[in-house]
Amino acid sequence: xxxxxxxxxxxxxxxxxxxxxxxxxxxxxxxxxxxxxxxxxxxxxxxxxxxxxxxxxxxxxxxxxxxxxxxxxxxxxxxxxxxxxxxxxxxxxxxxxxxxxxxxxxxxxxxxxxxxxxxxxxxxxxxxxxxxxxxxxxxxxxxxxxxxxxxxxxxxxxxxxxxxxxxxxxxxxxxxxxxxxxxxxxxxxxxxxxxxxxxxxxxxxxxxxxxxxxxxxxxxxxxxxxx
Numbered sequence: 001x002x003x004x005x006x007x008x009x010x011x012x013x014x015x016x017x018x019x020x021x022x023x024x025x026x027x028x029x030x031x032x033x034x035x036x037x038x039x040x041x042x043x044x045x046x047x048x049x050x051x052x053x054x055x056x057x058x059x060x061x062x063x064x065x066x067x068x069x070x071x072x073x074x075x076x077x078x079x080x081x082x083x084x085x086x087x088x089x090x091x092x093x094x095x096x097x098x099x100x101x102x103x104x105x106x107x108x109x110x111x112x113x114x115x116x117x118x119x120x121x122x123x124x125x126x127x128x129x130x131x132x133x134x135x136x137x138x139x140x141x142x143x144x145x146x147x148x149x150x151x152x153x154x155x156x157x158x159x160x161x162x163x164x165x166x167x168x169x170x171x172x173x174x175x176x177x178x179x180x181x182x183x184x185x186x187x188x189x190x191x192x193x194x195x196x197x198x199x200x201x202x203x204x205x206x207x208x209x210x211x212x213x214x215x216x217x218x219x220x221x222x223x224x225x226x227x
Contacts, residue, residue, distance in 0.1 A: 029065045032056055037071075054081045061092065066101035069093070074107070077117070090117060097128070102135030110143065113153075122153060133164060141167045142186050149195050158197075165197045181213050185220035 039045055039053040060068035069092045075081045076089030090111075096104035109128030111118045126147075132140035145164030148157045165187075184205060191199030209217065 029060055029063060029068075033060055033065060033067055036060075050081075058082070064095070064099075066096040066099040066104065069096040069099075070101055070104045070107070073104070086117060100131070100135060102132045102137035102140065105129070105132035105135065106137040106140040106143075109140065126154070133167065138183055141165075142183070142190075145197070146190060146195060149197060162197050165201055181209075181216045182220055184209065184213070185217045188217060189221050 033056075036053040036056040039049050040057075042049070045053075057068050057071055061072040072082070073089045073092030073096060076083075076085045076092065078084070078089075090108075093104050093107050097108045105128050108118070109125045109132060110116075112121045112125030112128065114120070114125075126144075129137075129140045129144055133144055141164045145161045146152070147154050147161075148164065149161035150156070184202060187198045187202035187205070191202050206214075
C-alpha cells in the first residue's frame with residue numbers, strides 16, 4: 001500500500017471552508033458528511049446503514065461539497081462502494097483540489113510526482129504537495145519532511161524537514177484517532193528506515209498510545225510497507 005492509502009480519506013470535517021461561508025446550508029452539509037462518514041466506519045454497520053451513507057456522500061458530492069467530492073472521487077478511482085471509473089474519480093479529486101481542499105491537493109500532487117494516473121510532473125506535483133501541507137494535509141507534511149531529510153528531488157534541508165515533521169506531530173491531539181494512529185505508523189516506519197527526526201517524534205509520542213492504538217499502528221505499518 002503506497003502513500004495514497006485509503007486511511008487518508010477517513011477524516012471528519014471539523015472546520016468551515018471560507019468559500020462556503022457560514023450559512024446554515026453549509027453547516028448542514030458538514031454535519032451530514034460527518035454522520036455519513038461515522039456510519040461508514042462503524043464496526044458491524046448494517047448494509048442499509050452503509051448504503052444510506054454512500055448515497056448521502058454521493059448527494060453531497062453532487063452539491064460540490066469538497067470533502068465529499070474527495071471521498072467519492074477516491075471511491076471511483078478504487079472501485080469502492082461505487083462502480084470503478086478512474087476518469088470520473090480523478091475529475092472529482094481535481095474539483096475538490098480546485099476548492100483548496102488539502103487532502104485532494106495531496107492526491108493530485110502525489111499522482112503527478114509519481115506519474116500514476118496523471119502525467120508525471122514532479123515540479124508541479126511538489127508545489128501541490130506544499131499547498132496541501134500548508135492546508136493541513138498530514139500525508140503531504142510527512143511526504144515533504146521525508147524528501148527534505150533525504151534530499152530526494154529537492155535540496156537536502158534538515159531544518160525544513162524538521163518543520164514539516166513538527167507540523168505532523170503538533171496535530172497529534174487534534175487529529176481524529178485514525179489519523180493520529182496513522183501518523184504514528186508513518187513515524188515509526190520512517191524511524192526504522194533511518195530518519196532521525198521521525199524516530200525522535202515517535203519515541204516521544206509512543207508512550208501516549210493505548211494498547212489498542214499500538215496494535216493498530218502495527219497493522220498499519222504492515223499495510224504501508226511497499227509490496
